[in-house]
Amino acid sequence: MGSGPTVAAAQTHGVEALLLNCIDYRLIQHVNRYMSLRGMTGKYDQVVLAGASLAAVYPGLPDWNQTFWDQLQVSSDLHNIARVIVLDHRDCGAFKTYLGRDYGQEPDAETQVHAVYLDTLRQQINARHPELEVELMLMSLDGSVASFT
Numbered sequence: 683m684g685s686g687p688t689v690a691a692a693q694t695h696g697v698e699a700l701l702l703n704c705i706d707y708r709l710i711q712h713v714n715r716y717m718s719l720r721g722m723t724g725k726y727d728q729v730v731l732a733g734a735s736l737a738a739v740y741p742g743l744p745d746w747n748q749t750f751w752d753q754l755q756v757s758s759d760l761h762n763i764a765r766v767i768v769l770d771h772r773d774c775g776a777f778k779t780y781l782g783r784d785y786g787q788e789p790d791a792e793t794q795v796h797a798v799y800l801d802t803l804r805q806q807i808n809a810r811h812p813e814l815e816v817e818l819m820l821m822s823l824d825g826s827v828a829s830f831t
């Protein structure tokens with residue numbers, strides 16, 4: 683993060699990124715704080731959908747999938763974003779509800795399932811918007827963030 687070309691793009695276009703995160707009220711302040719610590723307050727668009735990466739790619743939620751892609755297109759068209767930041771979180775009720783497993787009780791399996799959905803979304807973004815960089819993150823309930831490369 684924080685590479686030269688990205689900074690230059692932000693200065694040129696005003697908005698640097700689109701953030702996709704979950705609706706969960708427990709994480710809202712943590713997400714705001716995380717983005718602030720990255721110096722990005724006021725510099726990103728935001729899509730909030732339950733499950734974040736899951737909302738974008740889970741086949742059983744076609745309306746949610748389409749909403750994400752529509753919003754990404756609008757963000758790209760209006761603000762020339764350089765990248766998408768996908769921020770999943772642990773103990774996510776959407777993952778539990780739609781995948782039928784309480785991953786919050788199984789941290790290793792939880793990391794794996796988020797890795798699968800995050801990577802699937804990155805591949806789909808790369809296919810539709812090859813100009814965009816993609817960052818994949820998993821936030822814990824204490825607000826700490828792990829990055830997937």
Ligand SMILES: [Zn+2]
Binds near residue numbers: 704706775
């Ligand atoms: Zn969630």
